[in-house]
Amino acid sequence: MHIREVLVRWYKSFNYDYELKFAPTSKKKNWQVTEDGWLPHVRVDLExxxxxxxxxxxxxxxxLLDAIHIVLSGEDHSRRDFCRYSTLFSVEKDKRLHPEVGAVFALSSEEQTQLTALQIPLQNNGDLLMLRPSEGVVQVLNANEERVQLNPAQAAKLQALLPKAHKLQTQVDLPDSVPLAALAGSTPVPYERNKRFELLNFLSGVKGLELLQERVAGLFSLLEAARRSSQDESDRELVAQQRQLGQDLLTKLAGIDRSSFVDLMDAIAEEREGLVNALIQQMNQSIARHLNISRWWSQDEDFALRVSPREHELVFTIRDRTGTDYSFSERSRGLTYFLSYFVQLWSHDRPAVPEVLLMDEPDAYLSAVGQQDLLRILEHYAHPDDSERRDQVVYVTHSPFLINRNAGHRVRVVDKGSGDEGTRLVSDATRNHYEPLRTSLGAFVAETAFIGGDNLFVEGISDQVLISGMNGRLRLAGAPPSRTLxxxxxxxxxxxxxxxYMLYLARGRDQFKPACAVLLDSDNAGQEARRQIKKGxxxxxxxxxxxxxxxxxxAVPGAVAEPRVVIEEPEDLVPLVLAGIAARRYAKNLLGLSEEEADVLTNEAILAGVTSDKPSLWDAIESAFQAAFDTGIGKAGFAKELIAYLGEHANDEVAPEGVDVLDTNFAALIATLSETLATARETEIARRRDRRVEQLIAEFIDAYPDGCIRDRALVALxxxxxxxxxxxxxxxxRAGLATIRRDHELTAEPLKRITDYPLFRTELQTLPLLPRLRDQGRMEIGDIDDADGRADALTPSGVPAAVTEIEPADVIDGSKSPKPAVSEVAERKDEFESGDSAEEVEANPLAHEVAE
Structure with missing residues (x-):
């Protein structure tokens, strides 16, 4: 059972569906009629x-989240939440009403059988429409759309079958520490650590009973201050929730038995430091093994959550990629809130029935990247990898980064009208490429090269709309993620x-450049843009x-086009029948034409404009549109109308004519774009790695130009x-590093200077070139021959590996050019940078060795 639709009327900001009531095509429902006439519920469908x-x-x-919670639980249903600007809001006797909330539930065949056995009516389509008109009252609609009130026994049995609401506490973060006594199941020490420290300092200065009597007033003053500090915390309930989160993390998620905390308390009290360290080490290993937080927190793949012991507490610490431990107070609060959400979700015991997870603005404390990480967690929660269970997630947000742009159909935009209109659902939230979503967020969700990690540059907004719309369509149809964006x-x-210039802004100025790919039309303008990019x-x-x-x-070999159409731009991938539909929709929506008036633009008229001299389908559409309506048509509007038409027919059992060809054409295009962006991403990762290695080598050479001891060289390696x-x-x-380490005996006699430092420096400078030489067949990776008595050099995986020596002038079979000397490559590699043209590389043999 899951919620298909939520119904809300007179609850807080929700009054009734003002637009539906006054729409000329609306049909009045008798079960929604009140003493003030027909007041339809605001209906919000859920994915x-x-x-x-x-x-x-x-x-x-x-x-809306609160209304869902009332629907599912029946709790907190109160008259005090009745909409204040409703005409039915009253203080008079027998006129005071409750807000009315309800939901339409989709049922499995087994659930339909269960409810039928309980004599609970269902709708004609087998769904359950349940209403809560007042506290403790449950009504359902029967097949004739009449309200039927359930008796207490029926209501109780239905309640047991309903999904359970689970509201995530988005204002509760993980605590800095958890009392050991609480973890061990005993009563914690009542005072905070800083107050305990003040008391100990005070008592340490008291020697003898007489001095204590003299200072007893000060002692009681400290005790009272410590007691007030414990009682006057800003929110005692919040502190209790934080501590419970900390306990859940260690006992439920990490699976640490409470007896371990008893042993730890005893070991600390008895000053058995060895046992304390052993217990803490095992606890940290258990946390790392069970939580696997690095899978979800993408900002630091080496991130680790740990605990450290104090006298009466376990303190949470964070170890980052530097290998340094930090307390929560030394890091951003966003991380602690992310961990809080993580712990709440993973420690929560899901019920046997389905569940609806409710989250109110979880983005408040998270960075843009942290919000993307949270999106992945929510996706896993709704579609777990290790279970067939399927639950629902409903969250509210202000942030564009907490919206899955691959799934625009999931977005619901609510807006509050003027006067007594109340909150309404905006029905076309994503039809205009996330408008009015942008407005509702309060900021323009810019489509620039400076938001995404990977960037696909296209010629215009119409390309953006077509690719994003078709990409979402293909994903919904089950296309593999590797072949979509x-x-x-x-x-x-x-x-x-x-x-x-946009490419230059994105990649031309910074040390770390985003991965970028470009899609251009194959017409003359696209060819000219390509020439400019290559020179720009x-x-x-x-x-x-x-x-x-x-x-x-x-990018689309084998794509199907209309007769005489030469594929040069994305519009050429659209079948004629769909192009005609989109153009006529454009005419109706922009020009306000009727169906009959728009039909003046025929498919035959469009196709007649395609000739051997003008093989462009878009040019033919423009020409036919101008002839039919004496005005032009815009590419972006055409693209949006096409995507809107596809969305309206997404659930048709038989796809409209031309849709299969359109899907096939764009599937090929988007798969090519995905592969190209993957190449761009891998290239950038390799460039950053190589640059980092080169920087480390340059720093070492600058610091030690003429020589150094072996120990410093070993640290550099x-x-x-x-x-x-x-x-x-x-x-x-790494194989090259192993060879250098072995040949120069860096692990022996660490204080001795490197014997042949010029050779060591040359080999070090050549390290970044080894992968390229390997790819060109100029270097081999294999087992080292131990005949000369040297030890094997082992890669981290344990596989013996070595680098064959590169001779300054090694001629193979007399038919190939001599290999360049290692020193020559090292000295001249800076002459060549990524971006050398093909002509430059071809003209200089050495460039083949080092140009990227």
């Missing part, structure tokens, strides 16, 4: 998995005529390599090894 409710301040979005990670940037970077070098610039025709990632390229660099 089967996740629904995001967005609205401006005071729009009533949080009230994750719009939470990828930003579609309409560059237009400013494409070269710093020092005349392109801002993105040629393989990351896609021409549309090359460890830093370089730590900067490499767990890839084949990283394996090559």
């Amino acid at each position: 089967r998995d996740i629904t995001a409710v967005v609205g401006a301040n005071e729009s009533g979005k949080s009230h 994750d719009l939470n990670e990828v930003t579609l940037v309409p560059g237009g005529s400013n494409m070269p 970077g710093a020092k005349g070098r392109p801002t993105v390599p040629d393989d990351l610039i896609l021409m549309l025709a090359d 460890r830093r370089i090894e730590a900067a490499t990632d767990d890839t084949e390229v990283g394996d090559v660099i």
